Amino acid sequence: MQRWSWNSQPNSHAQRKFIELIFDRTGKYANWDPPSEMRVGSYGRIDKATGNLSVQGSIYSDDFKQLLIGAGIDPASDEHHAKDCPDESEFTTWSKNVKRIELNVESQAGVPGIATASIKGTWQVKKGTTGAVLLMNNPRMKHITSDVLGKLASIQLLQSMHLVTKVFYCPAYSLYLSDTSGEKITMALLASAPVVAPVGTLEARASMKWWSDTQTGLARHGCKTEHCFTPLYELLHVRHPRNRRTSPSPERTGEQLWIAPPLPWAPLLEDGTEIPIYINDNTDSSDSEEE
Numbered sequence: 001m002q003r004w005s006w007n008s009q010p011n012s013h014a015q016r017k018f019i020e021l022i023f024d025r026t027g028k029y030a031n032w033d034p035p036s037e038m039r040v041g042s043y044g045r046i047d048k049a050t051g052n053l054s055v056q057g058s059i060y061s062d063d064f065k066q067l068l069i070g071a072g073i074d075p076a077s078d079e080h081h082a083k084d085c086p087d088e089s090e091f092t093t094w095s096k097n098v099k100r101i102e103l104n105v106e107s108q109a110g111v112p113g114i115a116t117a118s119i120k121g122t123w124q125v126k127k128g129t130t131g132a133v134l135l136m137n138n139p140r141m142k143h144i145t146s147d148v149l150g151k152l153a154s155i156q157l158l159q160s161m162h163l164v165t166k167v168f169y170c171p172a173y174s175l176y177l178s179d180t181s182g183e184k185i186t187m188a189l190l191a192s193a194p195v196v197a198p199v200g201t202l203e204a205r206a207s208m209k210w211w212s213d214t215q216t217g218l219a220r221h222g223c224k225t226e227h228c229f230t231p232l233y234e235l236l237h238v239r240h241p242r243n244r245r246t247s248p249s250p251e252r253t254g255e256q257l258w259i260a261p262p263l264p265w266a267p268l269l270e271d272g273t274e275i276p277i278y279i280n281d282n283t284d285s286s287d288s289e290e291e
Helices: 013-024 061-070 146-152
Strands: 044-046 051-057 092-093 099-103 119-127 134-136 139-144 162-168 171-178 186-193 207-211 216-222 229-238
Touching: 013 092, 013 134, 013 171, 044 229, 051 061, 092 119, 119 134, 134 162, 134 186, 134 229, 146 186, 171 207, 207 216
Parallel strands: none
Antiparallel strands: 044 051, 044 162, 092 134, 099 119, 119 186, 134 171, 139 162, 162 229, 171 216, 186 207
């Protein structure tokens, strides 16, 4: 009998399962394809079939300028442009059914440089469950300020859209999605020997590389010298007022006017398939109570 894997199950949604697991831990959306840049200020809706944001526009486009003016934002200013946060040394997160355990460097003595790796660790996935790990080296977050979000919330177009308000950029990332075998995986970002660029070219070469010992799961890695990967982003939509309130709530301002949208699909099974929904068409109306 063939053991289950992501490649052997045509109805599995690996991408959506990874997004689901990371969202559950961070409240942010994972980008399954980090080399494809996710830009702050993009707006649209999540594609239920893929988990990707289907971008329908940007608050920085020429078509949006008049809407900015109506919201009290001068398009010629940099008020609404994304601001950079200070770089962090690393960002690591993993799903709730994954446990980080102590890395035994001696057992990996055959991997040159693992003892001094800038990011390294071993993660154990609970057997029978699917686990996700996301690692970023030297991440830099770009974000829209709270004051600007307060003004953008008044724009009617955005009230029916999801807006990218924060994006994490990094020069190196690693993402991993396990199967259900309970794999233990070690990953490390190793320093590699510097590579001299060919004469006459300006392309910089990455001086780091990822190493992992995964055997059964799905893994994706990337290394550059510039902050060009976007593995994680925050997606918000405008809060809609409730029709009924048991008690008055304090007035919201700025970022408080926005909330993270839920995933547009029901929780997936461990193998990434959708939970089957059965509809009983044979209900006997005679058994129902009269009002």
